[in-house]
Amino acid sequence: MRARILKVRRWNVTSRVGFVVGLGLLFLVPGMLFATMVEWGSSTSHDEAALGLGALATLAAGALLVTFTRLDEEMPPASVFAAVAWTWIGSSVAGALPFWFSGELGSFDNALFESVSGYTATGSTVLHPIEEAGRGVLMWRQVIQWYGGMGMVVLAVTVLPFLGVGGLSLITAEAPGPTSDRLAPRVSSTARRLWALYVGFTVAVAVALLATGLSLYDAVAHAFTTASTGGFSPYDSSIGHFDSQAVEAVIIVGMLVCGASFTLHWRAVSGNPRAYGHSSEFRVYLVVILAAAALTALLNWGHDVTDLAAGIRNGVFNATTLGTSTGFSNASGANPGGDFAAWTPGAQALLLPLMVMGGMSGSTAGGLKVLRAQVMAKYMRVGLLRIKHPRVVARVKLGTMALSAPVLQRVAGLVALYAFTAFVGTMVLSMLGQDLVTSSSGAISAMSNMGPALGEAGPTSNFLVFTRPARAVLMALMLIGRLEFFAVFLVVVAAYERTRRVARVKLRR
Known part of the structure; x- marks a missing residue:
């Protein structure tokens, strides 16, 4: 009897997860069809069949999952985190199909790396040379980053309310949108407003790039990955391909806007532009990027690496592209x-x-986020103050709000997880053949969904410098970083505990 109950519970979890994954796959199909039309209309590589076959396979898998699974009114935490993680994994596998079918990336593991890098808005690539691929395949690279920027699960919850089920837990588990600060009482309204802002920013960047003289293809392609702070480009030299300060200026503004909180943006467009000035996180965000730009320009100029004007240009661009994880x-x-x-x-x-x-x-x-860096800096300051003055009453505050002990513990725990994972990732990558600089910066870049690293994996290189086993490690780090650590680790823990329960039931028979 107990084994039967356990079997029913496992089916419920599988059914809930399968339904959300199926929705995520169905949302990919329009993007694949769009890339197919781009390939058909403007490319000579003739990869229409590869893109169309990928769309057909994704449609079939998504339709089967949605048809033969169901979603309960309420999803327990274990199911929420599992749905989030498996949606990203399933979408990454589906996204790899057009790359694999086209033969542009050779093996399936390379196609999967490109897809994971795209959906996590990381931007690390193993496609080389990029320009030799068909325009449709290259546009699909841009589209998957656009999907991943706002999050497949957020896209899915816009449909869940119409099916009579809730979706707030999915948004709070994974979303580049508000967590504790919702934009609207209903989750469907929150998701729609997030996507309205996202689409609006994408269109604005595309129009601005068109005004600088870029073609429609280039403007749309780079608007997708600017809005998503992803960083893919259909050119090996990325934005350097255009060698245009006007293009760089548009990209810088776009990255700064989309690297800022969408909650603040919504407040601003709703009639409260002072929300930016009232946010301490926004002020720190801008100050850190500007300070890094100024210091790097001065350091490079002082060592005769470049003239001051070029140093300022490159300092601002690179501080912004890294400060927004683009x-x-x-x-x-x-x-x-x-x-x-x-x-x-x-x-x-x-x-x-x-x-x-x-x-x-x-x-x-991506990254740990400015807010967490603020909290940890204030936490350390209060800790030092208490060492010096043991009887002092000091609280960690953000603005006028004092943070509770559980919040501080969660932030400290996540930072500790990040540091531990970065250390383990660095060690593993080093053992797989990379030098220490490339390994450490590669691990940090993957977890922060950054794209380029230092050493051999710099912005003018690609991630083919890593061995195949090392790239598998990097894929795992990208997913862990994008899903905010806790989602992935809780899924692993839940799977481990479920396996133990099943094993115990079998032993008792």
């Missing part, structure tokens, strides 16, 4: 100073904190 590069033959992997050691050292921190909470950016 990962674009503006290095080119005419602007070699854009390659930050060739900067002075002091300038490179300033970039590492940006890679770890990332953008604001509630944005499309």
Whole structure:
């Protein structure tokens, strides 16, 4: 009897997860069809069949899952985290199909790496040379980052309310949107408003890029990955391909906007533009990026690496692209100073904190987030103050709000998990053949969904410098970083505990 109950519970969990994964797969199909039309209309590589077959396979898998699974009124925490994790994994596998069918990336593991890097809005690539691929396949790379920027699960919850089930727990488990601060009472309204902002920013960047003289294809392609702070480009030299300060200016503004909190943006467009000034996280976000830009420009200029004007240009662009976890590069033959992997050691050292921190909470950016860095800095300050004055009464505050002990513990726990995972990832990558600089920066870049790293994996290189086993490790780190650590680790723990329960039941028979 007990074994029968356990079997029913396992089916319920599988059914809930399968339904959400199926919805996520169905949402990919329009993007694949769009890429197919781009390939058909503007490319000579003739990869229409590969993209169409990928869309057909994804449609079939999604339809089967939605048809033969169901979603209960309430999802327990274990099911929520499992749905989030498996939706990303399933979408990554489906996203790899067009790459694999086209043959542009050779093996399936390379296609999967490109897809995972896209959906997690990381931007690390194993496609080389990029320009030789068909335009449809390259547009699909851009589209998957656009999907991943806002989050497949957030897209799915716009449908769940119409099916009579709730979705708030999915948004709070994984979303570059508000967590404790909802935009609307109903989760469907929150999701729609998030997507309205996201689409609006994408269109605005595309129009601005068209105004600089870019073609429609280039403007749309780079608008997708600017809004998602993903960093993929259909060119090997990324933004450096255009060697245009006007294009770089548009991209910088786009990255800064989308690396900031969407909650603040919604308040601003709803009639409260002062919300930006009232946010301490927003102020720190801008100050850190501007300070890093100024210091790197001065350090490089002081070592005669570049002239001051070029140093300012490259400092601002690279501090922004790393501070928002986007990962674009503006290095080119005419602007070699854009390659930050060739900067002075002091300038490179300033970039590492940006890679770890990332953008604001509630944005499309990756990293630990500025808010958590603020909390930890204040936490350490209070700790030191208590050591000096044991009887002092001091609280960690953000603005006028004092943070509770559980909140501080969760933030400290996540930071500790990040540091531990970065250490383990660095050690594993080093044992798999990479030097220490490339290994450590590669692990941090993957977990922060950054894209380029230092050493051999700099902005003018690609991740083919890592061995196949090392790239498998990097894929895992990308997913862990994008899903905020706790979701992935809780899924692993839940699966372990479920396996133990099943084993115990079998032993008692």
